[in-house]
Amino acid sequence: MEKNKLALLEMESLPREVFVRQQYMPAQHFFPAHTHNWHQLLYATSGVLTVDVVNERLFISPEKAVWLPKGCEHSVSTAFGAELKSLYINANYQQLDTTKSSVLEITTLVKSLVIEASHFETNYSKTGYEQQVIALILSSLPRLKQDKTHLPWPTSSALYHLCTQLYNHPEARHSTAVLAKEINVSKRTLERRFLKETGMSLQAWSLRLRFLKAIELLNTNQNITRIALELGYSSPSPFIYMFRAQSGFSPRQYLAACKKQNPFTKSN
Incomplete structure (x- = not known):
């Protein structure tokens, strides 16, 4: 078959x-x-x-x-x-x-x-x-x-590779000035080009990336402390605050809602 x-x-x-x-x-x-x-x-x-x-x-x-x-x-x-x-x-x-x-x-x-x-x-x-x-x-x-919580991706080569780097290392915390230096442009130029290509500021994009990565990790049944650390947070509290601000739910409430909506999910 x-x-x-x-x-x-x-x-x-x-x-x-x-x-x-x-x-x-x-x-x-x-x-x-x-x-x-x-x-x-x-x-x-x-x-x-x-x-x-x-x-x-x-x-x-x-x-x-x-x-x-x-x-x-x-x-x-x-x-x-x-x-x-x-x-x-x-x-x-x-x-x-x-x-x-x-x-x-x-x-x-x-x-x-x-x-x-x-x-x-x-x-x-x-x-x-x-x-x-x-x-x-x-x-x-x-x-x-x-x-609407997709992650827009820039089209130019420099910004594409920059976003790929951020995607592969969501725990990293680099300032816009440092990221701009990596692609040899000014901070203001990076901010302008990023907004033009994605419709989002670099800071908002990075925050959405961590939120979406959090959803991915929550679906692996890892504990919240470990997920927070993997995403570069010093403790669960700021991670939970970010997640609630993005979704309106705490991570535990999100998981409970998923189980309710998805009764076919196997428990480990």
């Missing part, structure tokens, strides 16, 4: 209007940049996925999904491993934006429907129960709320 599912990636069209593909991505796994001839809704039932699209890095935790319209180039990776599900949808589907990707807040209903559809045969019946489930999935997708 898995071979048949994998072969779908090489097909020019889908055998049915919707097909669900599921698999486990081990830690440090990476799918290089590619496109599909159909739309894709991708989410993880456990773990966190990092999805790179044009000028954006998207963190997909279990309460979120990413919508990738036909032809949208994307790469997918996971730092700590993830159980993922891909909902492939015929390109004729027009109820979500078909011009750009977006992050959606996935609901328990949609998760349950996708899990149910994942047990269907590749050539499931176009009438009866299977088609009713598929129709309900498609009619539910436009009702999902959009999430």
Whole structure:
């Protein structure tokens, strides 16, 4: 069965209007940049996925999904491993934006429907129960709320590499002046160019990076003290303050809400 599912990636069209593909991505796994001839809704039932699209890095935790319209180039990776599900949808589907990707807040209903559809045969019946489930999935997708906490990525080579360095070392605390010196520009020039390319100040970008990294680490069941230290905080208190300011929840409240919304997550 898995071979048949994998072969779908090489097909020019889908055998049915919707097909669900599921698999486990081990830690440090990476799918290089590619496109599909159909739309894709991708989410993880456990773990966190990092999805790179044009000028954006998207963190997909279990309460979120990413919508990738036909032809949208994307790469997918996971730092700590993830159980993922891909909902492939015929390109004729027009109820979500078909011009750009977006992050959606996935609901328990949609998760349950996708899990149910994942047990269907590749050539499931176009009438009866299977088609009713598929129709309900498609009619539910436009009702999902959009999430705006993506991480914009600059386009110029110097700023791209600077952001890559910050992404790989979220614990580092460098002033804007020090970072500007690393790429041989003035502090003011760095601030102006960064805002122009990302729509955010460097300080706001760095804060969002640490917040999104925190979500990734929280989904590994590491304790809060260890996560705080990994992100460069001297103690849990300033880390908790940052997380609450960004999300409206404490880290523990966030995890409790995730478990409530994702009853299929396995406890360790």
